[in-house]
């Protein structure tokens with residue numbers, strides 16, 4: 173028996189003492205895919221034929237060499253990252269990652285522009301998720317679905333509708349619904365006198381986009397709120413209250429991004445608050461450092477709390493876990509691997525919790541036992557279970573994955589100028 177298997181057997185016995193079945197926890201991980209965001213691989217640049225900078229009040233800071241310049245390079249980088257992350261994964265694409273010989277404007281995106289991505293997903297036996305791209309475009313600088321000019325709004329409504337067709341195509345081709353998340357940066361830098369009419373326009377625009385019914389077997393609409401963006405500090409039309417009301421009244425999914433709230437607010441606490449009212453919740457797990465900085469997800473308290481909320485409340489089928497970070501200052505493949513493995517570690521650790529016992533203590537108002545067990549279980553050998561999970565999924569155990577990333581960096585990334 174290998175050291176890892178040996179350690180696992182000991183861990184299994186320790187967890188059994190508190191009534192936790194480690195084999196069942198590992199088994200349950202198979203039902204918890206993480207939707208990995210494509211945009212970490214190229215600093216949210218995309219592959220449209222237009223020379224433009226990243227706009228919309230978001231920023232990928234850093235200049236680490238080797239970012240993907242083409243869809244083939246991005247897929248190759250994702251192949252490498254996916255080979256180092258255990259268990260089920262999905263890929264989350266933006267419309268700006270389309271592939272075409274000719275320039276395709278946003279209102280003209282079609283399923284065929286994503287055929288290579290679908291073939292790639294089939295090879296990996298994974299699902300795809302989708303996002304219309306309401307930024308980094310000449311017509312997005314003064315707003316999109318909230319714009320005062322109806323022609324500009326119409327352009328972006330067409331984009332939303334076109335993207336739903338792409339999303340439906342993903343669902344049909346891959347046999348798993350594509351969650352299509354609508355986020356737009358529309359807002360104002362300074363004191364805003366008319367906050368009302370842009371929000372009225374936004375309601376009307378969104379209503380037009382989602383008007384056509386699409387089978388939820390293939391496609392799920394989601395809407396993502398935000399507090400502010402860079403250069404849009406004073407007003408964001410798509411705020412939390414706006415989208416919470418929109419999602420509940422229109423029965424769309426809601427998206428909560430960990431970086432889109434006041435720095436002292438956490439999304440883990442919002443999960444149980446919204447789930448009685450929305451059928452589906454999409455998470456953008458991220459790490460805000462003082463602002464919506466989109467740092468790589470850590471194995472930290474908030475990520476653990478997010479995972480624990482999903483597991484404790486058995487929300488496996490209704491909460492869709494996506495990631496949203498883009499760090500250009502470190503190896504981008506390592507960023508994917510670190511962030512996604514951390515999310516998965518937190519899910520596994522949550523599955524190793526004696527939740528029923530803890531809930532009983534709580535319901536009995538035995539807060540001493542609750543705190544004692546919560547603290548003691550932190551130092552149970554969960555890491556041996558994680559290693560076993562990696563072993564069973566044929567991905568490197570511990571930090572050995574970094575050797576593979578370094579090798580890929582040497583042979584592939586450094587060759588990109």
Ligand SMILES: C[C@H](O)[C@H](O)[C@@H](O)C(=O)CO
Nearest residue numbers: 211216230303355429496
């Ligand atoms: C690129 C993403 O769509 C974007 O990050 C969005 O989800 C967001 O969180 C903007 O701050």
Ligand SMILES: [Mn+2]
Nearest residue numbers: 396429456496
């Ligand atoms: Mn987000």
